Amino acid sequence: MTSPLLSLSGLTKAYPGVVANDNVSFEVQPGEVHALLGENGAGKSTLVKMIYGLVRPDSGQMVLHGEAFAPTEPSAARAAGVAMVFQHFSLFDALNVAENVALGMENPPPMGDLATRIREVSTTYGLPLDPARTVGELSAGERQRVEIIRCLLQDPRLLIMDEPTSVLTPQEVDILFETLRKLTSEGVAILYISHKLEEIRTLCDHATILRLGKNVGTCIPRDTSARDMAELMVGSAFAAPERAGRDLGEVALELKDLTAVSSSAFGTSLKGITLSVRQGEILGLGGVAGNGQDELLAVLSGEMRSNADAVQFMGQPIGRLGPGPRRKMGLLTAPEERLGHAAAPDMSLTENALLTGAEREQLMQRGFLRWSAAEAFARRIIEAFDVRTPGPDVAARALSGGNLQKFVIGREVMQRPEVLVVNQPTWGVDAAAAAAIRQALLDLAANGTAVICISQDLDELMEISDRFGALNEGRLSEIRPAQGLSVDEIGLMMGGAHGMEVAHV
Numbered sequence: 361m362t363s364p365l366l367s368l369s370g371l372t373k374a375y376p377g378v379v380a381n382d383n384v385s386f387e388v389q390p391g392e393v394h395a396l397l398g399e400n401g402a403g404k405s406t407l408v409k410m411i412y413g414l415v416r417p418d419s420g421q422m423v424l425h426g427e428a429f430a431p432t433e434p435s436a437a438r439a440a441g442v443a444m445v446f447q448h449f450s451l452f453d454a455l456n457v458a459e460n461v462a463l464g465m466e467n468p469p470p471m472g473d474l475a476t477r478i479r480e481v482s483t484t485y486g487l488p489l490d491p492a493r494t495v496g497e498l499s500a501g502e503r504q505r506v507e508i509i510r511c512l513l514q515d516p517r518l519l520i521m522d523e524p525t526s527v528l529t530p531q532e533v534d535i536l537f538e539t540l541r542k543l544t545s546e547g548v549a550i551l552y553i554s555h556k557l558e559e560i561r562t563l564c565d566h567a568t569i570l571r572l573g574k575n576v577g578t579c580i581p582r583d584t585s586a587r588d589m590a591e592l593m594v595g596s597a598f599a600a601p602e603r604a605g606r607d608l609g610e611v612a613l614e615l616k617d618l619t620a621v622s623s624s625a626f627g628t629s630l631k632g633i634t635l636s637v638r639q640g641e642i643l644g645l646g647g648v649a650g651n652g653q654d655e656l657l658a659v660l661s662g663e664m665r666s667n668a669d670a671v672q673f674m675g676q677p678i679g680r681l682g683p684g685p686r687r688k689m690g691l692l693t694a695p696e697e698r699l700g701h702a703a704a705p706d707m708s709l710t711e712n713a714l715l716t717g718a719e720r721e722q723l724m725q726r727g728f729l730r731w732s733a734a735e736a737f738a739r740r741i742i743e744a745f746d747v748r749t750p751g752p753d754v755a756a757r758a759l760s761g762g763n764l765q766k767f768v769i770g771r772e773v774m775q776r777p778e779v780l781v782v783n784q785p786t787w788g789v790d791a792a793a794a795a796a797i798r799q800a801l802l803d804l805a806a807n808g809t810a811v812i813c814i815s816q817d818l819d820e821l822m823e824i825s826d827r828f829g830a831l832n833e834g835r836l837s838e839i840r841p842a843q844g845l846s847v848d849e850i851g852l853m854m855g856g857a858h859g860m861e862v863a864h865v
């Protein structure tokens with residue numbers, strides 16, 4: 361048997377109120393794809409941050425290529441052959457691909473040489489990318505390729521990937537997996553974090569499962585069902601969402617030939633969008649990211665204005681109203697970007713609860729903030745949505761990604777909206793919590809709320825939507841009943857955006 365590439369023994373890291381990693385030990389072999397599984401807050405990101413030199417363990421040892429390994433910063437980890445592709449890309453939109461790659465390198469070669477090397481790596485590993493293109497014009501999949509190529513130019517022995525497929529089309533996922541397989545055939549090891557269990561079954565050789573910071577077991581994903589893996593992570597069985605029959609009420613929200621120019625140079629303008637959603641109904645909107653989803657959410661939240669008549673709430677024109685008045689009426693929204701847009705990173709959960717809940721939860725009285733009521737509201741969200749955190753005083757940025765997502769969705773759901781618009785409601789959320797969020801949206805609709813769910817997850821949309829439409833380059837397809845729609849029909853509705861194929865529903 362070959363000696364392991366990386367072995368971890370007894371790694372422990374505590375934060376105030378939580379032990380993020382508790383005596384974690386396992387090994388990664390050269391040439392394998394090793395999955396790191398665990399529910400939200402289980403400690404996956406903390407563990408890989410220790411390997412990448414972003415977080416220092418309180419105790420425990422790491423051995424890489426047979427030598428003691430204790431990186432104090434990412435450059436030390438990179439020098440030892442460890443590379444990492446993050447969930448959120450750190451790229452500059454206005455610069456081209458080669459310039460962005462150079463910015464992430466310790467000693468970048470001259471631009472001409474770098475462009476040649478980028479072309480070589482991109483051809484060798486099947487990652488099509490033109491070094492001269494401006495990054496702002498690239499799709500999410502192409503941006504990820506910039507990050508991957510940046511890593512590959514450093515000749516890594518271990519590549520860490522944190523939820524790499526959440527922004528990719530099914531076709532881009534296939535391309536990525538091909539690249540990863542080529543890398544492993546050359547002996548590179550891949551440490552792979554994902555909540556998408558079917559993908560893990562396709563790609564990964566071994567999996568280590570974390571629960572509440574502890575290593576609770578390993579499995580061979582190919583030989584384990586997705587349901588069994590989910591239960592290993594949670595430690596118990598969980599319920600799949602149930603959809604009750606509902607009577608639909610009045611039209612709650614209507615868009616009439618809505619046209620809006622994106623405020624961003626790299627955004628997508630909305631072109632003639634017409635739709636309506638009734639009380640008690642869930643309208644699912646699919647499409648590849650970057651086809652107008654963010655702009656549609658902004659035009660509904662009031663962050664972007666339109667013609668007054670183009671947006672109608674219970675028959676009233678509201679296109680010129682800002683976010684405050686819309687919230688007061690009961691039109692609530694939860695954007696996709698949880699850190700920075702949906703939540704203020706350095707503010708506590710109580711302060712974040714206040715940010716969107718002040719009006720409808722009466723957290724303000726005669727100009728004064730009612731702090732104890734705001735804290736009680738934050739506690740109710742934490743309780744109802746099973747947000748794993750020591751308490752409401754914790755800053756939003758200290759929550760694991762999935763737990764913050766649960767908080768952001770819970771905050772809007774608990775305000776009993778008349779209309780709720782969500783974008784990617786279960787992004788980065790584990791299987792059990794995703795089921796709970798979908799159930800909460802179904803329950804809201806059962807109580808008469810009109811829901812618009814924008815998502816790239818077609819399985820999710822088919823599970824909860826009554827009717828389905830797709831965004832493509834700022835236009836909306838025909839809207840059709842979701843039940844009985846075939847994969848081919850959905851593919852046609854998505855209109856081949858960025859040449860994508862719909863591989864699964």
Ligand SMILES: Nc1ncnc2c1ncn2[C@@H]1O[C@H](COP(=O)(O)OP(=O)(O)OP(=O)(O)O)[C@@H](O)[C@H]1O
Pocket residue numbers: 375376378379380398399400401402403404405406407748749757758759760761762763788
């Ligand atoms: N900087 C920090 N300060 C305080 N607590 C933190 C910090 N970073 C992580 N934690 C806590 O450590 C625990 C583990 O978080 P971590 O981000 O590693 O989980 P995860 O498994 O990656 O979750 P997810 O799947 O939601 O991304 C969580 O309880 C989280 O709140």
